[in-house]
Amino acid sequence: MTIIDTPSPNFDERTLPISMIVLHYTGMQDSASAIARLCDAEAKVSSHYVVDEDGTVLRLVPEDKRAWHAGRSHWRGTTDINSASVGIEIVNPGHEFGYRPFAGPQIDAVIRLVAAIKERHAITRGNVVGHSDIAPTRKRDPGELFPWSKLAKLRLALPRPTRNLMDPMWTEGGFLLALERFGYEVIEPMAAIMAFQRRFRPELIDGEVDAECRMILLALLLPKPQGDDD
Structure with missing residues (x-):
């Protein structure tokens, strides 16, 4: 997979081993605006990768560095998600600017990228998550239109359970x-x-x-x- 280096100054050192992948949508009107912001030192945000709608993959921050994509977040006892994760921004205007289905070439590229990162760092399926999973009070991305099932079919994310279901009748x-x-x-x-x-x-x-x-x-x-x- 061809990856284009587009360095962002927004990173620091990790304090935890990589154990997660966090998927986001950019939530901006176009890819150029999103990439410019992720590379703007004053914005103080970044991700490791950006996947454009045509499937182009940009690397903004090396995986061994801590990108600034998660914000205040929590997953399975970890609160410094930035230190523990690789962040992937997927170009999509999001709920604010006209949320739409993700393009086929884009999802194909996301799948290849997630598969490579997951294998490289021995990440479990349960730790491939969306931004909304780790920050439910603040975020909705990558949103209800993201095709998690395509990743699950390749064992890159947890499936939606459909078989042998039982109601535990919890309050x-x-x-x-x-x-x-x-x-x-x-x-x-x-x-x-x-x-x-x-x-x-x-x-x-x-x-x-x-x-x-x-x-x-x-x-x-x-x-x-x-x-x-x-």
Whole structure:
């Protein structure tokens, strides 16, 4: 895969080994604006990679450095997500500027990039996450249109469980405890529930705990969640 070096000054040293991949959308009107901001020293934001809509991959920060893409975030007990992760920005205007499906060549490039990073650092499927997973009170990206199922079919992300589902009949409090055990921060319950839905039940994001949400989460907590994409 051809990668174009486009250095950003916005990075520092890691303090943790790489154990995660975080996927974002750029959320700006075009790729040029997004890349300019990620390379602007005054903006103090960056990512390791940017994937444009035509499949072009730019490297802004070397993987051994800490890019500034996650902000205040949390996943499975880790709070310095920037130190523990590789950040990939995927060009898309996002919810603010006309959110749209991701282009085929773009997703093909994301898949190749994620596969290479995942293998290089022995990252588990459960640690390939979206920005909304690690920052549910602040972020919605890469959003409900991101085709997680395509990554799951290649074992690059967790599948949406669809087989052997059972309803544990948790209360909302029980669901939130299970959600926290899975990895989410649940300080703001509705935000955490919606982030979970956006990732694993994107056709209905209402912040309500129902039987389907309970069944999906229970299956995800099992050693081998089974889904059509698995």
